Amino acid sequence: xxxxxxxxxLILCNLVVTIGGVVWRIKxxxxxxxxxxxxxxxxxxxxxxxxEEIKKYxxxxxxxxxxxxxxxxxxxxxxxxxxxxxxxxxNTDCLxxxxxxxxxxxxxxxxxxxxxxxxxxxxxxxxGIFNTYLETLAEKLIIKGIEVPxxxxxxxxRANILMYxxxxxxxxxxxxxxxxxxxxxYCTLYGDTVGxxxxxxxxxxxxxxxxxxxxxxxxxxxxxxxxxxxxxxxxLNKDQKDEDELLPYIILDxxxxxxxxxxxxxxxxxxxxxxxxxxxxxxxRIKSTHFKRIKLPVIIxxx
Numbered sequence: 001x002x003x004x005x006x007x008x009x010l011i012l013c014n015l016v017v018t019i020g021g022v023v024w025r026i027k028x029x030x031x032x033x034x035x036x037x038x039x040x041x042x043x044x045x046x047x048x049x050x051x052e053e054i055k056k057y058x059x060x061x062x063x064x065x066x067x068x069x070x071x072x073x074x075x076x077x078x079x080x081x082x083x084x085x086x087x088x089x090x091n092t093d094c095l096x097x098x099x100x101x102x103x104x105x106x107x108x109x110x111x112x113x114x115x116x117x118x119x120x121x122x123x124x125x126x127x128g129i130f131n132t133y134l135e136t137l138a139e140k141l142i143i144k145g146i147e148v149p150x151x152x153x154x155x156x157x158r159a160n161i162l163m164y165x166x167x168x169x170x171x172x173x174x175x176x177x178x179x180x181x182x183x184x185x186y187c188t189l190y191g192d193t194v195g196x197x198x199x200x201x202x203x204x205x206x207x208x209x210x211x212x213x214x215x216x217x218x219x220x221x222x223x224x225x226x227x228x229x230x231x232x233x234x235x236l237n238k239d240q241k242d243e244d245e246l247l248p249y250i251i252l253d254x255x256x257x258x259x260x261x262x263x264x265x266x267x268x269x270x271x272x273x274x275x276x277x278x279x280x281x282x283x284x285r286i287k288s289t290h291f292k293r294i295k296l297p298v299i300i301x302x303x
Contacts, residue, residue, distance in 0.1 A: 072106030155191025185289020
């Protein structure tokens with residue numbers, strides 16, 4: 001956790017809530033409590049809507065198979081579940097593409113998930129491909145280490161493999177990004193944004209946890225608890241965590257909802273109890289990453 005988020009944890013220490021089995025500490029404010037309640041949704045209705053739209057999309061495009069990159073994280077886990085539920089486990093192919101930054105826990109979780117869902121899983125270790133890229137580029141460019149360009153390169157290598165396998169199987173690649181990532185640009189253009197359709201692209205990260213929790217209660221813990229409980233990470237660098245670059249999602253998502261969905265001003269959001277620094281940071285990310293959002297896959301409308 002970065003310096004900003006350490007300060008945030010010290011500030012937001014009065015109330016404990018649990019979403020999807022993950023415990024968060026938040027500030028006690030009447031308006032704040034109201035905003036937290038906004039994450040409560042009709043999970044069965046949203047689930048049914050996403051399944052319906054996936055089926056419709058595949059039928060309209062006359063394609064029966066899907067390829068999904070799984071990372072061992074909660075977003076790809078939910079996406080694979082939804083896709084396999086909509087078009088059939090026999091038509092869902094998963095790829096796991098680790099590097100040196102991928103944890104053993106992520107690998108274990110990816111395999112356990114696919115076993116639970118009874119979908120195929122193929123592993124392609126992309127470490128060699130990644131290193132070959134770096135060696136070739138280093139002949140003409142100065143590479144100081146693993147920075148944002150190198151992180152994005154990993155995502156784009158994975159995208160190439162996903163597209164290749166999809167071409168071979170006459171399938172569609174499925175994007176796994178959520179609305180929190182999309183609005184803040186916490187994604188790689190032509191990398192993890194690749195795909196024909198994004199089933200959870202309109203679900204905020206906290207809503208992803210809620211829907212997974214509902215699915216596990218309904219289907220019998222089909223998505224491993226170890227996936228739900230681990231800190232969100234793109235695993236593109238050593239010890240990387242989402243919160244090192246973003247706010248904790250329990251704080252980020254209400255700010256996004258107020259600013260984007262409800263059109264509230266910075267002053268109104270601050271008046272609701274959010275720190276000015278975090279509001280400005282979030283709005284800056286939204287405005288500076290607009291170019292990514294105009295090049296995304298089809299995002300299922302759920303509201």
